[in-house]
Amino acid sequence: MPTSRDRLLLLDSASLYFRAFFGIPKTLTAPDGTAVNALRGILDFTSSLTTQYEPGAVVACWDDDWRPQWRVDLIDTYKTQRLGDDGGEADTTDGLLGPQVPLISEAFGLLGIPVVGAADHEADDVIGTLAARWDGPVDVVTGDRDLFQVVDDDRDVRVLYVAKGVSKHDVVDEAWLRARYSIGAADYVDFAVMRGDPSDGLPGVAGIGDKTAAVLLDRFGDLDGILTAAGDPSSSITPKVRRSLLDSVDYIRAAREVVAVRTDVCDVPDLSATPDREKFEAFGETWGLGGVTERALEAVTR
CATH class of the missing domain: 1.10.150.20 (5' to 3' exonuclease, C-terminal subdomain)
Structure with a gap:
């Protein structure tokens, strides 16, 4: 069981799986023809960052509501440009990403990575809450600048900003913010x-x-x-x-x-789960993950 002295790695899951989907060829498919580029990509992202930063635990933070009504009530234009004709989130992925999202959640669960959301809130709010409630160091993985607000040098809370790619990510701390924007x-x-x-x-x-x-x-x-x-x-x-x-x-x-991200929407989850190697290997076989399977298992068990 990780302790508060261990580094916690928080994944902005939607930010990462969208990045994976649009950055990795859609021709990567499972044996049944299902696109798995986002699934493979986010697992590789997680493996790479976990290997590099060696956190004590990883949490996949989830958008239970990508456009909460309470935010819309405050500013009615909030995320309106992302709405589809049916009033839901517009599908810019030709229907190929949606089926992968539950697979991503399942994969994290099999790897012992808790998936944490909060009703009527976005993943940003989950991240803000867990970053505030964890007593030890925290790294937040995101392509969203709004999460720069959680940076805190005194508590060793950083953002691993992947706008230029996971392999070229920036480590955002107070010095980085001062250099880039002249603010804290x-x-x-x-x-x-x-x-x-x-x-x-x-x-x-x-x-x-x-x-x-x-x-x-x-x-x-x-x-x-x-x-x-x-x-x-x-x-x-x-x-x-x-x-x-x-x-x-x-x-x-x-x-x-x-x-402002919320800091009161969830509790720190149980971080004692371990990977189910047998089930994850079977999952990888079903969905044609190839070498991604072993890389992910190696990263979370080191």
């Missing part, structure tokens, strides 16, 4: 609110990009200080930026709650 992790939510994120349907504050957001945070501390300064005509904020901020007060207040 504690500023990231306010920074992201002002900058916005079109991929999540968050418009941001007009005229404020990364550089302006970082300057404002450095000068006024946080969004509360920035809005107070915006209401003072004698402050150093330019008239154009002041007007944008004041016009966006309602958005800013709602977006801070939408962007």
Whole structure:
């Protein structure tokens, strides 16, 4: 049983299986013809990172709700660009990814990796909660910048950012954030609110990009200080930026709650499970995983 002194590796599962699906040929199929590129890919990603960082435990964090209603109630454009005609998540995978998702969950279970979700919440919220509740070091694997907010040098919480690929991932800590954005992790939510994120349907504050957001945070501390300064005509904020901020007060207040990951949605799971070698080998045979099977087993049993 891992102890709180061990490193915990948290997987942003959907981020990884989408990356695997679009980065690995769809011609990789099981004997029955089912596409298994995402399954093979996420297992290889997990094996590689587990071998490199040697965590005491791995948790696959799951989107029980990829677009929670409570976030939509706060900002109605939240993730609207990802909606399909039926109101659910648009399928950009030609129907080839959906059948693999339950297989990915099954594979993790057979490897002794708990799959953890929380009703009405996203994997980000599960990650935020487990990162906050684990007493030891934590690595978060994701391609999502929003999770930079969980970085904490004092507690040795890092993000393994895979936007450029798992083999070329960045290790995000406070120094990395300072070098990239000129802000600390504690500023990231306010920074992201002002900058916005079109991929999540968050418009941001007009005229404020990364550089302006970082300057404002450095000068006024946080969004509360920035809005107070915006209401003072004698402050150093330019008239154009002041007007944008004041016009966006309602958005800013709602977006801070939408962007901030929750830290209270689940408990730390039982981490005592071990791989079921026989069943996982049979699973690998059924789904044509080839060498991925042994690599995964070797990684989680070292």
